Amino acid sequence: MHLMIPHASAVGEAAAHTLAELNLPNLAQLLPLLTPVGAPLGSDEYSFNTPFELALAELRGCPATDGCLPTAAWALQASGSSAAAWALLSPLHLSVGAEQITALPPQALALTERESQAFFNSLAELWPAAEGYTSQWLGTHQWLIAHPSFAGLRSASLERVLHRNVDIWMPEARRLRTLQNEVQMLLHGHPLNEAREAAGALALNSVWISGCGANDSHSQPLPADLQIEAVLQEPLLAGDWQAWSQAWLRLDAGPVAALLAQAKQGEGAPRLTLCGERHAQTWALGPRPRLLKLWQALLPPRADVARSLLAL
Known part of the structure; x- marks a missing residue:
């Protein structure tokens, strides 16, 4: 063992x-x-x-290169799914304070599967199939999208930022920063978030993007x-x-x-x-x-x- x-x-x-x-x-x-x-x-x-x-x-x-582990692709390995390069999007709430932005764990949202799928589907315009994207809802807290542009992009693990100031781990790659900003813009004022806030629940106001890359052929x-x-x-x-x-x-x-x-x-x-x-x-x-x-x-x-x- x-x-x-x-x-x-x-x-x-x-x-x-x-x-x-x-x-x-x-x-x-x-x-x-x-x-x-x-x-x-x-x-x-x-x-x-x-x-x-x-x-x-x-x-x-696999090469243990910091920030370049294809953990999103590994999450799909059991199902046999494959694509050029996957990225894991973890829905979460970023709490904005006076001195820092803190990432709360996805579990703090208490999303139902139905809510999670509804949010995921509502963001689909950001990853259109016509532009070479593939997407898959893997679970309540695991959204995956694939595109060749995600290959080799360095990203920080979700666990690094939970309950911490996200500043030093924000995406370095412009491609990931742009995608995160676009997601946040669509989520702002989203009807699903308005319903959640009216019920006293946290708003889903961001995603954390990690695990970018393709599964190594020798994995x-x-x-x-x-x-x-x-x-x-x-x-x-x-x-x-x-x-x-x-x-x-x-x-x-x-x-x-x-x-x-x-x-x-x-x-x-x-x-x-x-x-x-x-x-x-x-x-x-x-x-x-x-x-x-x-x-x-x-x-x-x-x-x-x-x-x-x-x-x-």
Whole structure:
């Protein structure tokens, strides 16, 4: 089993304080049994793609080029859809404050499928089929459009901007800035938004464009034994450190404990990838001499979990 845990750590005093008090006994036993595989992926918390996305790209056998991962095309891979280059449009509400513009998560809109499809269809004039566009409504929070002009355009992941000032991650490519502005203009005063605001709901006033590009011909499906545990995402992005701690405790008692059992038995090629805001690191079980296995069984080593996670 390859266990991958995104949002395993974060930058800042609140995260450091939370991790210092967090007791994860199974992870503390697991890490010393495993060996780091390669160098950590990623750079810093201001990169365009998260370390989690970079780790998935590596598993797919794709170049992990920051800001140029075709995550929109990957979202369609299971359905067999293909086109020159896809872009993911995530409907959201941009909250304009005195000093910054903050991106609220798509879930904050509480869109129904019917509302989402209605908004998507009403914007179709921006991507006409006669001009070479293809569009697909993939889900309430996932709108996809394809056009050759999206190939190679650098864009920031949606997760980078949620609950944050969007300024440093705004699209650099003129093509994407223009499209975002056109969407915002059509949404302003939109009858569907007027009905939402009258009902006390947030207006859908923008989209975040990300994941541009075509699926690499050498791209591989994700490994069958990959198990992604994403329960840390929501509380971390919301800054709910108590809920994040509780989610970590459940992970430690469940999937991490199961991987620890595999590692102790030396079966199943156990691998662990932990992804923070800056880096993602993978560990795997390497060969262990019999004497070392006996010693580790009698005196199980324990890792400094907080230190390991804060390095991510």
